[in-house]
Amino acid sequence: PAPISNKEKKSIRKHIGLAEKNRYVLYAGQLVTRKGVDLLIKAWSQCNSLDNWRLLIVGDGVEKENLQKIKSQLNLDTVDFIPNVSKEKLLSYYKASDLFVLNTREDIWGLVVNEAMANGLPVLTTFQCVAGEELIENDVNGYLYDCDDVDSCARYLSKLMNEEKLRQQMGVNNMNKIKSFTIESEAKRIRDIIDSIV
Numbered sequence: 001p002a003p004i005s006n007k008e009k010k011s012i013r014k015h016i017g018l019a020e021k022n023r024y025v026l027y028a029g030q031l032v033t034r035k036g037v038d039l040l041i042k043a044w045s046q047c048n049s050l051d052n053w054r055l056l057i058v059g060d061g062v063e064k065e066n067l068q069k070i071k072s073q074l075n076l077d078t079v080d081f082i083p084n085v086s087k088e089k090l091l092s093y094y095k096a097s098d099l100f101v102l103n104t105r106e107d108i109w110g111l112v113v114n115e116a117m118a119n120g121l122p123v124l125t126t127f128q129c130v131a132g133e134e135l136i137e138n139d140v141n142g143y144l145y146d147c148d149d150v151d152s153c154a155r156y157l158s159k160l161m162n163e164e165k166l167r168q169q170m171g172v173n174n175m176n177k178i179k180s181f182t183i184e185s186e187a188k189r190i191r192d193i194i195d196s197i198v
């Protein structure tokens with residue numbers, strides 16, 4: 001019914017082996033060029049001076065080695081790579097995190113946006129993500145920007161990392177908005193579209 005409390009977050013962090021005192025930005029998905037994780041790491045390097053914040057990159061893929069090189073080149077010690085996890089453990093990462101980023105160059109939908117919203121997280125994503133275009137409204141439940149605009153990604157990251165009340169309000173807004181996106185409601189919408197064509 002509402003985003004979980006900071007106390008609950010700390011308990012979940014401890015359970016999955018994360019430091020309780022830290023705050024976390026989460027990316028979850030394939031590590032492939034299309035997902036724009038390279039640009040996310042570059043944006044992170046611009047807002048890396050904030051204490052106790054870490055970027056969690058959960059997933060695997062052909063770009064993992066290249067992404068780790070970018071992390072090393074930028075001398076970032078606040079980026080953690082976590083291999084693919086079960087759906088249950090991924091849910092724990094959503095709950096342990098404070099905001100979600102999908103810096104994709106192209107996504108037909110981007111279901112992780114729905115998942116992050118359902119877990120009460122503000123969402124940063126790109127105009128190249130259809131789920132973002134459909135679900136995210138600037139200053140209401142997250143921010144949209146162009147995938148290649150590293151400066152905007154960094155600016156929005158910094159803004160949300162610095163403004164806890166804004167993060168909390170966006171989290172509540174996301175949970176309220178995503179409630180209507182159920183399997184049943186989407187099936188009905190598709191059936192209505194088909195009926196209108198027929």
